[in-house]
Amino acid sequence: MDDEPAENISGGTAGGGRFSEFQSGDGTARAEAVVDRLGARYWRKTYGGxxxxxxxxxxxxxxxxxxxASQPAHDDLMAKYGGEDADLARALADADRDELxxxxxxxxxYNQKSEVITRVAERVVEAYGGRxxxxxxxxxxxYDAVRETLLDMNGVGPKTADCVLLFAAGRDGVFPVDTHVHRIFRRMGIAPPDADHEEVRAVLEEQVPAEKCGFGHTATIQFGREFCTARNPACLEDPExxxxxxxxxxxxxxxxxxxVEDPADAA
Structure with missing residues (x-):
């Protein structure tokens, strides 16, 4: 299998998972059929680690x-605060806000994100002793308790919580909904056109087998970048x-x- 696209950070070689074989569904659930097609085009990978x-x-x-934009920021943050023997949570909890x-x-x-990161780091140190x-x-x-804990952190929304549950904990059945996933599955007519992110997530996690949700998320992102963009989807000029x-x-x-308009506006 070809290497994953380097620009797709969440699905790249740092994803902490391994390539796996998955059995295709019977096509009765549209969301699973889409994920099977996307997985065949991009990659099928289990996550965690x-x-x-x-x-x-x-x-x-x-x-x-x-x-x-975010990858250089992550690299710079790790270079400054994530030394080999450092506890990243403690280092960020003690970091000077302006320097961060x-x-x-x-x-x-960056001002808003530095505030969120510092606040989250302080909570992690206080509640769990560190990283x-x-x-x-x-x-x-x-699972439910961990997700609720993450969502209770000011500045952490459902997509962020679900990415942690998927890429760190390797939890099956977690289908994070970012802007690409939200747009594409409403545009396809699989989720209601006016569904919010959590409603799209509910549809996908109901229709897509738990073990396929992870690669469904990452492959949908890549499909959104290459074909189903927000303003100029490939089908606009050539359906084929x-x-x-x-x-x-x-x-x-x-x-x-x-x-092209948002599916909610077209409803």
Missing amino acids: QDAFECLVRTILSQNTSDK AETISSAGL EGFDEYVRTGE ACPMADHCEQVGVYPETGE
């Missing part, structure tokens, strides 16, 4: 920006240019006029 606190920080850095903001400036919204205790809790704690055309209802996409 990332350090939970670093994964949490990395995902916070990725909020409202691209991997291209400058370190992660390439990620955008290792938090990692143990995320990996072994009861999209490898998922036979699964898609093109909600909010109007090839006859060249217009």
Whole structure:
């Protein structure tokens, strides 16, 4: 199998997982059929193994920006605060806010993100003693309790929490919903056009077998970048240019006029 695209950080070689074989579904659940097709085109991988606190920080850095912007910020943060013998959570809890903001400036919204990272680090140190205790809790704690704990952290939303559960804990049945996943499955007509992120997640986690949710998430992101973009999807000019055309209802996409709108506005 070809290497995963380097720009897809969440699905790249640092994903902490391994390539695995999965059996295709019978096609009765549309979401599973889409995930099977995407998995055949990109990769099929099981996840887990990332350090939970670093994964949490990395995902916070990725909020409202691209991997291209957030990756340098992550690298700079780790170079400054994540030494070989350092406890990253303690180092960030004690970090000077202005220095941290400058370190992660390439990620955008750096003042806001530095505040969130510092606050989360302080909580992790207080509640779990640092990085290792938090990692143990995320990996072994009861799923609903861990997700609720993550969501209770100010500045951590459902997508961030689910990425930690997937990429650090390797939890099956977790399908994080970012902007690509939210757009694509509503545009396809699999989720309701006015569904919010949590409602899309509920549809996907109901229809997609638990072991396929992880690669469904990462492969959907890559498909969104290459074909089903927000403003100029491949089907707009040539329906046959999209490898998922036979699964898609093109909600909010109007090839006859060249217009594209959010599925919720098209409903």
